Amino acid sequence: MELDDFKQAWKQEDHKQTTTPDIMELIQQKSKGPIASLQAAFRKQMIAVTALMSAVTITQVKNIESVSSHLLFWTYIGFCLSMIGALYLNYRLTHKMESMDGAVKNNLEQYVTMMEKRLQWQAVGARIIIIFFILLLEVIPLFQHVRMLSTWHALPPVVRFASYAAYLVFQYYLSRALAQKKFGRHLDHLRNLLNEMK
Amino acid sequence: MIKHFFTECFIVYNDLTFLVPLLARENLFSARVTFISTSRLIGKSFARVADKDTEKEFERRISEHSTMIHKVCRMYAYTEADRQDLFQEIVIHMWRAYPNFRGQSKFSTWLYRVAINTAVTGLRKQKNLITSYEAEHLPTHVADERGDEEEQWTQLNEAIAQLNEIEKAIVMLYLEGRSYDEMEEILGISQGNLRVKMTRIKDKLRQLTNNK
Numbered sequence: 001m002e003l004d005d006f007k008q009a010w011k012q013e014d015h016k017q018t019t020t021p022d023i024m025e026l027i028q029q030k031s032k033g034p035i036a037s038l039q040a041a042f043r044k045q046m047i048a049v050t051a052l053m054s055a056v057t058i059t060q061v062k063n064i065e066s067v068s069s070h071l072l073f074w075t076y077i078g079f080c081l082s083m084i085g086a087l088y089l090n091y092r093l094t095h096k097m098e099s100m101d102g103a104v105k106n107n108l109e110q111y112v113t114m115m116e117k118r119l120q121w122q123a124v125g126a127r128i129i130i131i132f133f134i135l136l137l138e139v140i141p142l143f144q145h146v147r148m149l150s151t152w153h154a155l156p157p158v159v160r161f162a163s164y165a166a167y168l169v170f171q172y173y174l175s176r177a178l179a180q181k182k183f184g185r186h187l188d189h190l191r192n193l194l195n196e197m198k
Numbered sequence: 199m200i201k202h203f204f205t206e207c208f209i210v211y212n213d214l215t216f217l218v219p220l221l222a223r224e225n226l227f228s229a230r231v232t233f234i235s236t237s238r239l240i241g242k243s244f245a246r247v248a249d250k251d252t253e254k255e256f257e258r259r260i261s262e263h264s265t266m267i268h269k270v271c272r273m274y275a276y277t278e279a280d281r282q283d284l285f286q287e288i289v290i291h292m293w294r295a296y297p298n299f300r301g302q303s304k305f306s307t308w309l310y311r312v313a314i315n316t317a318v319t320g321l322r323k324q325k326n327l328i329t330s331y332e333a334e335h336l337p338t339h340v341a342d343e344r345g346d347e348e349e350q351w352t353q354l355n356e357a358i359a360q361l362n363e364i365e366k367a368i369v370m371l372y373l374e375g376r377s378y379d380e381m382e383e384i385l386g387i388s389q390g391n392l393r394v395k396m397t398r399i400k401d402k403l404r405q406l407t408n409n410k
Contacts, residue, residue, distance in 0.1 A: 002400070003354070003369070003373075003400050006354055006373060007373050010373040010374075011373075020285075023289060026285075026289045026293075027290060029286060031291070032283065033287055035320070099295065100294075100315040100316055101295040102311065102315070103383065104311065104315055104367065104384065105387055107311075107319070107386075108315075111319050192362075193362060193364050197387055197391075
């Protein structure tokens with residue numbers, strides 16, 4: 001049987017057997033797609049970081065005078081705020097990815113580009129955070145928290161910097177593996193589809 | 199009729215808002231308050247009526263075209279549960295995209311775009327929707343056909359299930375009798391490219407069915 005012979009059979013097929021669910025009920029439902037799960041994850045992370053930041057701030061209210069001059073405390077608050085900002089940007093990006101009414105090829109291109117952009121941001125963001133904390137770890141004891149000079153800073157600089165480098169390399173491979181496991185196969189598959197359309 | 203009336207009211211409301219600062223300047227405070235509350239009421243009623251109307255219109259259109267959505271689900275999902283999930287996902291995405299539909303293309307073209315995009319990009323987690331198929335879940339031919347043809351139908355269905363998502367979309371639109379013009383509009387692939395792909399898909403299907 002050729003595909004053209006199949007045309008008639010396709011049209012003849014009895015689709016009435018499949019009952020159409022209540023449309024009004026369906027549109028009240030939440031999407032279960034991958035974009036919706038990403039959005040939900042970002043929302044949860046934003047709430048979690050905000051809650052954590054608030055909890056730390058509330059517990060430090062009693063010592064506000066001493067804490068207000070602590071570099072670590074303000075670094076932590078700044079870090080939390082930038083995390084919330086980054087998560088919000090990601091959340092906004094996933095909103096843009098929700099658009100499904102363009103031509104399939106354009107939509108796929110846009111989807112893949114945004115997904116890649118998001119993963120790149122995530123990887124770069126993670127590296128910046130690590131470098132920032134390494135710098136903080138190296139610089140802070142010189143001004144505050146002098147106790148650290150007798151522990152971590154007591155180690156020779158070669159060991160310390162080798163550990164930082166090892167951690168950065170480990171993080172690089174780990175984040176790549178995780179991204180590949182979570183999105184990689186899906187993204188590769190979509191990229192292949194896109195190449196086939198060109 | 200009601201919708202038009204409220205649209206007119208809304209336009210008048212927008213025009214009259216220019217009067218508000220003037221009323222305020224003239225210390226006609228009570229008049230201003232009355233004006234604002236009335237116009238807000240009209241605005242809200244308009245929005246409510248428009249929403250209800252949009253919902254009804256959307257429901258009517260989806261019900262009219264539900265067969266098309268079922269066919270997309272049939273092409274991309276092979277178990278009843280997966281089809282239902284895909285149907286729901288498509289309808290949700292259509293509802294979200296509906297405000298952007300301005301009738302520049304046919305409703306069916308727009309519907310296919312949303313449905314295929316949702317099927318291609320939207321169901322990553324359910325791997326069986328993307329790559330594999332189960333023969334027992336493939337559709338069966340209408341009862342009065344000969345057994346031989348039924349077997350060929352099943353073979354062809356199995357072969358189609360092995361195509362990638364874009365090829366499936368092309369096959370589905372071809373079987374639906376859509377013109378290459380419309381297929382180009384839906385998929386964003388040039389007509390020349392589509393024709394070449396169609397020939398290749400037919401060869402591929404022939405090979406797949408002959409190998410069985």
